[in-house]
Amino acid sequence: MPPKKISTISLALVALLPPMPLAAFDLNNKAALHGFISQGYLDSSGNNFLSDSLDGTFDFNEIGLNLNLRLSDNLRFGGQLLSRNMGDYGDNHIRLDWGLVDYRFQDWAGVRLGKVKIPMGLYNTERDSDFLRPMIFLPQSIYDETRRDTWLAHWGGEIYGNVAMNDAFGDFDYKLFYGRIKYEGDSVYHDSTLASVNTRLADNRQSPNPDPLLPARINQCDRDNDYLYGASLIFSPPIDNLRLGISYASQKDTSYGDDEKIGEYKTNSNFVLSLEYAWRDFLFSAEYAENDRTQTLYDITTFDGPNQAWYLMLTYCATERLSFSVVYDEYWKDKHNKDDAVHASGRYNSTPWRKDWGLGVRYDVNENWTVKGEWHTVDGTALLLDFFNPDGTERHWQYGAVKVSFNF
Amino acid sequence: MRKPLKTMVLLLLMLFGANVPCPAAEIILVVNHANTLTGITGRAAALIFLSKKTEWTQGEHIHVVVNNEPEVYAAFCREILQKTPLQYLLYRKKMLFNGSGLPPLAMESDEEVKNFIAATRDAIGFISKESLDSRVKQLVIR
Numbered sequence: 001m002p003p004k005k006i007s008t009i010s011l012a013l014v015a016l017l018p019p020m021p022l023a024a025f026d027l028n029n030k031a032a033l034h035g036f037i038s039q040g041y042l043d044s045s046g047n048n049f050l051s052d053s054l055d056g057t058f059d060f061n062e063i064g065l066n067l068n069l070r071l072s073d074n075l076r077f078g079g080q081l082l083s084r085n086m087g088d089y090g091d092n093h094i095r096l097d098w099g100l101v102d103y104r105f106q107d108w109a110g111v112r113l114g115k116v117k118i119p120m121g122l123y124n125t126e127r128d129s130d131f132l133r134p135m136i137f138l139p140q141s142i143y144d145e146t147r148r149d150t151w152l153a154h155w156g157g158e159i160y161g162n163v164a165m166n167d168a169f170g171d172f173d174y175k176l177f178y179g180r181i182k183y184e185g186d187s188v189y190h191d192s193t194l195a196s197v198n199t200r201l202a203d204n205r206q207s208p209n210p211d212p213l214l215p216a217r218i219n220q221c222d223r224d225n226d227y228l229y230g231a232s233l234i235f236s237p238p239i240d241n242l243r244l245g246i247s248y249a250s251q252k253d254t255s256y257g258d259d260e261k262i263g264e265y266k267t268n269s270n271f272v273l274s275l276e277y278a279w280r281d282f283l284f285s286a287e288y289a290e291n292d293r294t295q296t297l298y299d300i301t302t303f304d305g306p307n308q309a310w311y312l313m314l315t316y317c318a319t320e321r322l323s324f325s326v327v328y329d330e331y332w333k334d335k336h337n338k339d340d341a342v343h344a345s346g347r348y349n350s351t352p353w354r355k356d357w358g359l360g361v362r363y364d365v366n367e368n369w370t371v372k373g374e375w376h377t378v379d380g381t382a383l384l385l386d387f388f389n390p391d392g393t394e395r396h397w398q399y400g401a402v403k404v405s406f407n408f
Numbered sequence: 409m410r411k412p413l414k415t416m417v418l419l420l421l422m423l424f425g426a427n428v429p430c431p432a433a434e435i436i437l438v439v440n441h442a443n444t445l446t447g448i449t450g451r452a453a454a455l456i457f458l459s460k461k462t463e464w465t466q467g468e469h470i471h472v473v474v475n476n477e478p479e480v481y482a483a484f485c486r487e488i489l490q491k492t493p494l495q496y497l498l499y500r501k502k503m504l505f506n507g508s509g510l511p512p513l514a515m516e517s518d519e520e521v522k523n524f525i526a527a528t529r530d531a532i533g534f535i536s537k538e539s540l541d542s543r544v545k546q547l548v549i550r
Contacts, residue, residue: 073469
């Protein structure tokens with residue numbers, strides 16, 4: 001076992017098994033210090049998923065620490081530091097997960113400024129906290145783990161509030177947000193963009209009439225977000241534990257290769273429709289999403305059109321501590337091009353879809369400790385990144401994970 | 409049920425700490441005597457404890473306290489919020505960890521809740537009905 005893996009596991013175990021119980025710090029609801037740590041194991045067969053998972057990996061952890069200060073009934077400061085490791089990414093560097101000042105004028109109107117979570121779908125704002133959800137992995141069609149570095153929070157602000165009507169109509173939670181995403185140079189998204197650009201340049205070199213103005217390859221790639229804006233609306237009708245939601249976002253990015261502008265990425269419309277219903281010991285959730293995007297590289301449109309994503313998930317709470325989940329998750333890279341499997345770019349991909357069946361179990365040892373395990377079988381290679389699988393991919397593959405989380 | 413299967417089920421129930429049904433506590437909402445409200449709808453109460461409604465009608469900030477005494481807490485979750493105790497716990501943790509707010513203050517017993525409400529004009533909490541005394545005022549759920 002490489003030294004890095006040993007140190008990672010050791011550090012995680014030391015933290016997971018503290019000699020004395022950790023305690024949250026709450027000062028009369030004026031100041032609160034809380035945190036979490038999770039350590040997982042990821043394995044797969046057929047393809048590498050998010051890391052060199054074919055060999056199994058313990059490089060799968062998160063550590064978070066947050067502080068909230070309530071300065072008055074309406075004013076709050078808060079922030080969370082996060083350190084995570086997923087295969088070769090994250091490397092347990094500490095970064096700001098979210099950090100904001102929050103002023104609530106009325107129940108129906110408040111404002112948050114700073115680094116704010118992006119409220120897409122029902123669960124995007126809570127992805128870093130493993131213990132908050134039934135399964136280890138959220139459905140990948142909508143909550144793509146390879147975008148987690150860059151699609152969780154933005155620098156900017158949001159206006160939010162809750163509009164409660166009378167008891168016969170229920171209430172709405174709304175958010176309107178505007179800001180910019182900061183793309184880190186060590187993110188999966190950054191590296192996949194670099195790989196994608198160099199693939200395009202390789203295609204050019206090998207074409208019958210190569211464009212002589214294009215470079216053979218680029219060594220450095222940067223991506224700037226020009227803007228991001230959107231809205232989220234969650235309706236809670238007067239039916240207990242039913243939530244219906246719609247969220248929308250639009251963004252524009254500019255890509256640079258070796259400091260020269262090489263392309264643009266624009267989402268014309270990105271929306272998620274959501275439903276969650278808890279009934280007795282069952283929790284059912286379903287979401288449907290489309291992301292209509294246009295990407296250009298070196299003045300060539302490499303992609304133009306909407307993808308399509310949806311899932312159904314059912315969780316059964318056998319006891320207060322033990323629950324079982326089943327999920328079916330489906331993704332199509334091009335909503336309008338399912339049959340011939342040819343991308344708009346003309347690049348052939350035998351499986352521009354991903355159909356994932358997953359089974360999971362969650363056991364809450366107590367309020368602080370959670371143990372989860374799950375197994376998935378997948379048909380399709382969409383969303384898999386080439387650079388994790390340089391020797392090609394297999395259409396049918398499996399992945400599984402176990403994870404222990406502690407929060408205080 | 410065949411004996412080995414029955415034994416296995418019993419072992420699993422012991423292992424995973426299955427919830428054995430127990431007599432549910434009868435809970436009531438309580439506020440400070442200075443609060444002029446006498447009653448509240450179940451829906452409005454739920455909005456308050458879900459931190460969606462943070463002000464009384466006159467505009468004062470509501471100071472919410474959650475009672476962690478197990479039977480009382482479980483009864484409150486099921487009767488007022490229609491949630492399991494774990495669901496409400498995760499709801500409050502979600503606020504804390506996704507940056508959306510500070511969850512309500514939590515206390516460990518009826519006594520603590522009553523003392524806090526007696527000392528805090530705009531507070532609301534819940535206790536078991538049998539422990540109601542003159543320190544606090546019951547808020548009727550309509």
